Amino acid sequence: MDSIKIFAPATVANVSCGFDALGLAINAVGDEMIFTKTETKGVSISKIEGAELTFDSHKNAASVVAWAMLDKIKPDFGVTIALYKKVKPGSGLGSSASSSAGAAFAMNKLLGNPFSNLELTEFARLGEKAACGSPIADNVAAAIYGGFILVKSYDPLEIVKLPVPEELWVTVIHPQIEIKTEDARNVLQPTVTVANAVKQSANLAGLISGLYTDNYKLISRSLEDVIAEPYRKKLIPHFDDIKNDGLKAGALGVGISGSGPTLFALSKGEKIAKNVAESMRTIYSKTTIDFNIYVSKVNLNGCEIIE
Amino acid sequence: MDSIKIFAPATVANVSCGFDALGLAINAVGDEMIFTKTETKGVSISKIEGAELTFDSHKNAASVVAWAMLDKIKPDFGVTIALYKKVKPGSGLGSSASSSAGAAFAMNKLLGNPFSNLELTEFARLGEKAACGSPIADNVAAAIYGGFILVKSYDPLEIVKLPVPEELWVTVIHPQIEIKTEDARNVLQPTVTVANAVKQSANLAGLISGLYTDNYKLISRSLEDVIAEPYRKKLIPHFDDIKNDGLKAGALGVGISGSGPTLFALSKGEKIAKNVAESMRTIYSKTTIDFNIYVSKVNLNGCEIIE
Incomplete structure (x- = not known):
C-alpha cells in the first residue's frame, strides 16, 4: 500500500452532561486526506484545500502526528499529505481532531497496523496540542473509535467505547x-x-x-x-x-x-x-x-x- | 394478610465515585420488622430491640413512613410495628433507611400493593427526613429496589436500577x-x-x-x-x-x-x-x-x- 485516501469523521464533544468526558462521531461530514509514501524521509504537506492552515509540517496537526509515528517506527520511507478539510476550523465539530485522528489512522495503515486504537489516540492528541495548545482526547478518540466514547481517565489514558442505540x-x-x-x-x-x-x-x-x-x-x-x-x-x-x-x-x-x-x-x-x-x-x-x-x-x- | 415479618437490607451509599448518587444493598445484615394490623387506627410501636430509638410514632422513621401511607390510603385498620434493629444507627450502613424502606415495603403489602417502588422510595424519604433531617434517597432506594441503584435526579425523583455482575x-x-x-x-x-x-x-x-x-x-x-x-x-x-x-x-x-x-x-x-x-x-x-x-x-x- 503506497497511497491511501481516508475519511475522518467530524465529532461532537461534551454532549451536554459529558463535559470534557464524552465524544461522538458523525457520518455527515469529515475530512478527507490522502497519505502517500515518499522516498524522501520525513513528512511534507502537498496540498490543503478548504481551510487556511500552515504547511509547516512541524506545526500542522496532521503532520505533527505523522512525524511522531515515523519517529517511533523509523520506516525506510517518508510521507506526503494532501488535506481536504471539510470540517471547518473553529466550528466546534472537532476540526483539528479530524485531521489528527485521520493522520494517526492513515499512518497506522501505511506502517502495517502496529498500533492499537488507544495508541492512535495518544498520537492524535499531539495534533490537538499543536492545533489548540491542549492534548484533549474526547474529539480524537471519538474520530478514531467511532460511536460514543468516554474518556474515563487521562493518567493513564483510558477510553471506553459505549454502545449506540440503533435509531x-x-x-x-x-x-x-x-x-x-x-x-x-x-x-x-x-x-x-x-x-x-x-x-x-x-x-x-x-x-x-x-x-x-x-x-x-x-x-x-x-x-x-x-x-x-x-x-x-x-x-x-x-x-x-x-x-x-x-x-x-x-x-x-x-x-x-x-x-x-x-x-x-x-x-x-x-x-x-x-x-x-x-x-x-x-x-x-x-x-x-x-x-x-x-x-x-x-x-x-x-x-x-x-x- | 394481618401480620408480616420483613427483612430490610443494610445499604452502602455513595460507593466512592457515586457520591450522593449511588446506593447498593447487601445481604449480610438488615433490619427485621413485624407489622401487624390493629383495629385501632393509626400507628404504634410495640417493640424496639437492638437500638435506643424513640417510641413516638410521629418521630420514629419507620412509623413516620407508616403514618404517611395510612393517611394516603385511609384503610379501616391501623398498624403496630415491632422493630428488630440489626443495622446500628450511625454506622453509615443506612440504619434509618433500612427502617424507613422496610416500613414502606411492609405497609404496601398490608395495603394490597397500591404503590410502585418509586412511590415507596418517596414515602421512605419521609423516614430519612425524620431520622436525619434530610430526605436523601440513595440508601432507601437501594433497600427498596435492591442491587445497585442510581439516583438520577431528585426533581422529579428518578431511580435507575443498574445491573449487578454475578461475582x-x-x-x-x-x-x-x-x-x-x-x-x-x-x-x-x-x-x-x-x-x-x-x-x-x-x-x-x-x-x-x-x-x-x-x-x-x-x-x-x-x-x-x-x-x-x-x-x-x-x-x-x-x-x-x-x-x-x-x-x-x-x-x-x-x-x-x-x-x-x-x-x-x-x-x-x-x-x-x-x-x-x-x-x-x-x-x-x-x-x-x-x-x-x-x-x-x-x-x-x-x-x-x-x-
Whole structure:
C-alpha cells in the first residue's frame, strides 16, 4: 500500500452532561486526506484545500502526528499529505481532531497496523496540542473509535467505547461566527458547587445507562449540562430559541458541540432529526449569520479508508 | 394478610465515585420488622430491640413512613410495628433507611400493593427526613429496589436500577466509633474544581459501564472518590491502612460507606471478599476499637417478606 485516501469523521464533544468526558462521531461530514509514501524521509504537506492552515509540517496537526509515528517506527520511507478539510476550523465539530485522528489512522495503515486504537489516540492528541495548545482526547478518540466514547481517565489514558442505540440521529448547525477557544474557556467558572457536580455526574450516569439499555427517554432526561452550557450559551446567538424549538420538534436534547459555536441535537429517528434541522434553519434564516446544517446517523466505525 | 415479618437490607451509599448518587444493598445484615394490623387506627410501636430509638410514632422513621401511607390510603385498620434493629444507627450502613424502606415495603403489602417502588422510595424519604433531617434517597432506594441503584435526579425523583455482575461481593467493616452526620457534612468543601467534577463524573460513568459489561477491571479503576473521601477519611482511624491492605488483598476498590464510619470494599468473588475481611480484621484487632465485619453478596431484591 503506497497511497491511501481516508475519511475522518467530524465529532461532537461534551454532549451536554459529558463535559470534557464524552465524544461522538458523525457520518455527515469529515475530512478527507490522502497519505502517500515518499522516498524522501520525513513528512511534507502537498496540498490543503478548504481551510487556511500552515504547511509547516512541524506545526500542522496532521503532520505533527505523522512525524511522531515515523519517529517511533523509523520506516525506510517518508510521507506526503494532501488535506481536504471539510470540517471547518473553529466550528466546534472537532476540526483539528479530524485531521489528527485521520493522520494517526492513515499512518497506522501505511506502517502495517502496529498500533492499537488507544495508541492512535495518544498520537492524535499531539495534533490537538499543536492545533489548540491542549492534548484533549474526547474529539480524537471519538474520530478514531467511532460511536460514543468516554474518556474515563487521562493518567493513564483510558477510553471506553459505549454502545449506540440503533435509531440515534444527530442534527448539527454550524453558525459561521467565531468563538475564540480562549473565550469559551475563560467564560467557565473554575469551580462548581458540589450539588451541581453531583447533578452533572448523575446525568452522565443516566445517559450511559440509557445508551446501554436503548432507553431514549432516559437519554433525553439526562442530556442536561449544568457546568458549561449556562455560561457558554451566552456566546452563541439564539441558543435558547434553537434549544427550545429543537425540543418542541422532538429532539431528545440540544446542546453545544465542544466549545461551540456549533449546536447539536440528538433525536430518535431520521424524521425527527430532520424536523429539528428545519426548526434550526427557521431560526437562523431570520438572521444575517451564514450557517451549515447536517443531519446524520452516528458514525459507528471512526476513520476509514475510502480509496 | 394481618401480620408480616420483613427483612430490610443494610445499604452502602455513595460507593466512592457515586457520591450522593449511588446506593447498593447487601445481604449480610438488615433490619427485621413485624407489622401487624390493629383495629385501632393509626400507628404504634410495640417493640424496639437492638437500638435506643424513640417510641413516638410521629418521630420514629419507620412509623413516620407508616403514618404517611395510612393517611394516603385511609384503610379501616391501623398498624403496630415491632422493630428488630440489626443495622446500628450511625454506622453509615443506612440504619434509618433500612427502617424507613422496610416500613414502606411492609405497609404496601398490608395495603394490597397500591404503590410502585418509586412511590415507596418517596414515602421512605419521609423516614430519612425524620431520622436525619434530610430526605436523601440513595440508601432507601437501594433497600427498596435492591442491587445497585442510581439516583438520577431528585426533581422529579428518578431511580435507575443498574445491573449487578454475578461475582460482585461486598465486605464491610463497622468500627464502633461515632461520627456525627453534621461533622461528616461540615468537613466537605462546598465547591469542587471543574477538573475534579469531571474526574468524578468520568469515574462514575466508568463504573456504570463496568456494571453493564461485567468488566471488573473497569469497575476497579473507576472506584475513586475525589469529592468526599479526601476529607472524610480523616474522621476514620486507620482509613489508609484499611484501603491499602484491602487493595493488596485483591479488592476492586475500598471506600467509605455513606458518611462513615463503616468502610466497604467490592471484590470479585467470595474468596477475595473474605481475604479483604481478614486484612481489615488484622488492622482493627490491633486497636481498642470494637468492630463488626460482614462479607456479603450484593442483595438483588431489596426488602422481602420472611414470615
